[in-house]
Amino acid sequence: MMLNKKILLCVTGGIAVFKAAALTSKLTQLGASVKVIMTDSAKQFVTPLTFQALSRNPVYTDTFDEKDSEKIAHIDLADWADVVLVAPATANSIGKLANGIADDMVSTTILATTSDVWIAPAMNVHMYAHPAVQKNMDTLKAFGYRxxxxxxxxxxxxxxxxxxxxxxxxIISILENEYNQTKVLKDLHIVVTAGPTEEKIDPVRYFTNRSSGKMGYAVAEEARKLGAKVTLISGPTNIQNPSGVEVIHVKSAQEMYEAANSVFNECSIYISAAAVADYRPKTTSEQKIKKQNGEWAIEMERTTDILATLGNKKDKQTVVGFAAESENVEQYALKKIEKKNLDMIVANNITSEGAGFGVDTNIVSIYKKDGSKEDLPMMSKNEVAKTILHHAHSLHVRNEQK
Incomplete structure (x- = not known):
């Protein structure tokens, strides 16, 4: 998958520069076209001539050294690259990129590129753990850097x-895995709901559940990797927005319903991974409710069943639900498929180790409207998400052909 891939390797100053030389050699041997930019600090460890010999391309070190008067070098490189890779990335270079500082060839070029940017940090263990470095990396992740x-x-x-x-x-294996994925969801719009909802009692209190949102976010992330346009409708979570995904933040079940309903008609596949409240307080208070003697009873009313409402109004959309159960998993899953007019449901037993809320793994069974079933072993939520998406895509192709 590296054949003819245009990789701009940005080398910053650390002892790990020698690994960047080996990386350049291996990428070139795999058929990639590699161009290298070095900072002044990087040149203290390995000379530009080494990278020139290994890449068979000129090495760039100075923003103001314009080798071709018809081009602005750092803009030309920024536009040329399919992938920008910073390896090694020092704490200093990460800090510059996170704060928009462009004072050398590397930082100036990266600010100008619209290509995928990958950062491979290398530094002392305490430097890596420092809050400033961690904050800068979080900032870059929010920008969409990988x-x-x-x-x-x-x-x-x-x-x-x-x-x-x-x-x-x-490093090469990670890049190959990323770019080896067939964009099977290209031209499709996938809507994913994720996380819990919060149902207000008063300005201080609300009802919610234990959903972390990890499964829904994994589905959104993997759908983007597979080429889809993705809209993620998220209840309150502590997860960063996936890069390249439109995110609509909501709190209550009603807000989630309104957001989902507003985009449902234009979507191809709707995946409901959110844990939406079934009930909400019938009345809420704008002021904090004070403690009183005796018991406190709160009257509840039903919320809109988002999945059933959208499932029963679908046209060509493929609708996928989730069933997080603690008993009779298959019975409840099949009942939901029928009642909510779903094409597929992903069910799990939340009491099983590795399949509950907040963990990074899941153990699920996939049930389809045609009666077929597939049991998956324990997998990471991202791997589960990939499997769900491939099943949903197959069903969507069938729905389109009807």
Whole structure:
């Protein structure tokens, strides 16, 4: 998958520069076209001539050294690249990028690119853990930059811990996995709901549930990777917005219904991974309700069943539900398919270890309207999301052909 891929490798100053040389060699051998930009600090470890010999391309080091008068070098490089990879990425370079500082060839070029940007940090273990560095990385993630986690082991400074630049083979494997995915969902609009809802009692109190939103966010992220236009409607979570995804933040079940209904007609596949409240307080108070003697009873009323409402109004849309159950999983899942007019439902037993709320794994069974069923082993939520999306895509193709 690296064949003819145009990779702009940005090398910043750290002892791990020698790994960047090996990375350049391996990428070139795989058929990628590699161009290298080096900072002045990087040149203290390895000369530009090394990268020129390994990449078979000129190496760029100075923003003001314009080799071709008809082009602005850093703009030309920014436009040329399919992928921008910063390896090694020092704390200094990460800080510059997070704060929009453009004072060298690397930072200036990255600010000008619209291509995918991958950051492979390498630094002392304490530097990596410093709150400023962590904050800067979070900022870049929010911008849509992707990170290749450093390894754990013996560092050049003598410490042992997290901070080693990922091995060249691992970096290449991550890039290959990312760009090897067939964009099977290209031209489709997928709407995903995720997270819990909050049903207000008064300005201080509300009813909610234990949903973390991780499953829905994983579905949205994987759908984007597969080429879809993705709208994520999210209840309150602590998860960063997935890059490249339109996110609509809501709180209550009613707000989630209104948001979902507003985009349903234009979507191709609707996936309801949110844990939406079935009931809400019939009346709410604008002032905090004070403690009183005796018991406190709150009268509840039903919320709109979003999935049933949309399932029963669908036209060509493929509608996928989730069933998080603690008993009789298959019975309840099949009942929901019928009652809510679903094409497919993803069910799990929340009491099973590795399948409950807040964890990064899931154990699910996929039930379809045609009566077929597939049991999946314990997998990461992203792997589960991929499987769900491929099943949903197959059903959508069938629906389109009807």
């Amino acid at each position: 990170f290749i986690e450093p390894g754990i082991g013996q560092l050049a400074c003598g410490y042992e811990g997290k901070g080693r630049l990922a091995e060249p083979e691992d």
